[in-house]
Amino acid sequence: xxxxxxxxRYKIIEKRQSVAFWCNPISGHATLYWYQQILGQGPKLxxxxxxxxxxxxxxxxxxxxxxxxxxxVDSTLKIQPAKLEDSAVYLCASSKALLAGGSQKEFFGPGTxxxxx
Amino acid sequence: AQTVTQSQPEMSVQEAExxxxxxxxxxxxxxxxxxxxxxxxxxxxxxxxxxEAYKQQNATENRFSVNFQKAAKSFSLKISxxxxxxxxxxxxxxxxxxxxxxxIFGKGTRLxxxx
Numbered sequence: 001x002x003x004x005x006x007x008x009r010y011k012i013i014e015k016r017q018s019v020a021f022w023c024n025p026i027s028g029h030a031t032l033y034w035y036q037q038i039l040g041q042g043p044k045l046x047x048x049x050x051x052x053x054x055x056x057x058x059x060x061x062x063x064x065x066x067x068x069x070x071x072x073v074d075s076t077l078k079i080q081p082a083k084l085e086d087s088a089v090y091l092c093a094s095s096k097a098l099l100a101g102g103s104q105k106e107f108f109g110p111g112t113x114x115x116x117x
Numbered sequence: 118a119q120t121v122t123q124s125q126p127e128m129s130v131q132e133a134e135x136x137x138x139x140x141x142x143x144x145x146x147x148x149x150x151x152x153x154x155x156x157x158x159x160x161x162x163x164x165x166x167x168x169e170a171y172k173q174q175n176a177t178e179n180r181f182s183v184n185f186q187k188a189a190k191s192f193s194l195k196i197s198x199x200x201x202x203x204x205x206x207x208x209x210x211x212x213x214x215x216x217x218x219x220x221i222f223g224k225g226t227r228l229x230x231x232x
Binding site: 040042044048056106108109110111 | 121159161162163164167208210219220222223224225
């Protein structure tokens with residue numbers, strides 16, 4: 001079974017530039033998550049999709065971050081404009097179950113390491 | 118709001134020995150799930166073990182086991198017969214069993230395996 005795919009793996013940009021990350025979840029997984037992991041910290045959920053609908057985006061800085069999941073499969077996360085504090089690894093994860101309590105297993109992608117100069 | 122605390126930023130263990138990673142959490146809920154995730158240097162997060170709060174029996178997965186103390190809100194991970202491949206960041210995580218699927222992670226413990 002193919003895992004969660006993310007691209008690019010690394011990205012270096014200057015502050016105020018824009019950047020986009022792409023995620024392809026495991027086939028058939030209804031739920032998709034984007035996490036931000038700053039160096040030395042645990043992942044923080046940015047946004048959760050159920051198919052193509054947003055379930056939770058309470059921790060997404062909406063003035064500069066946006067995400068979409070067209071057709072309920074692939075997803076993109078965009079930052080515009082980037083700030084120095086956005087330097088982090090952005091992890092995508094997917095799981096099979098719909099909202100049914102926490103029993104479903106999440107599968108994580110390799111992440112995209114963003115450096116903002 | 119729920120919180121997860123890992124008080125050991127780094128730990129080291131000799132190969133083949135046993136090590137225990139600590140985790141405490143805070144919640145007012147009675148039903149929830151707890152997880153330990155492993156993140157090797159390649160950064161792909163992998164689920165190591167999962168515990169349902171309503172189960173009294175501690176979860177076990179091969180060399181990995183947990184000590185779940187619900188009243189104390191403690192969830193430690195024991196790794197037996199440590200191997201070089203166990204070197205990684207380990208994250209303790211919490212998820213509510215009702216409605217909100219959001220996982221809350223601790224800050225992690227970096228585990229070094231000494232040959």
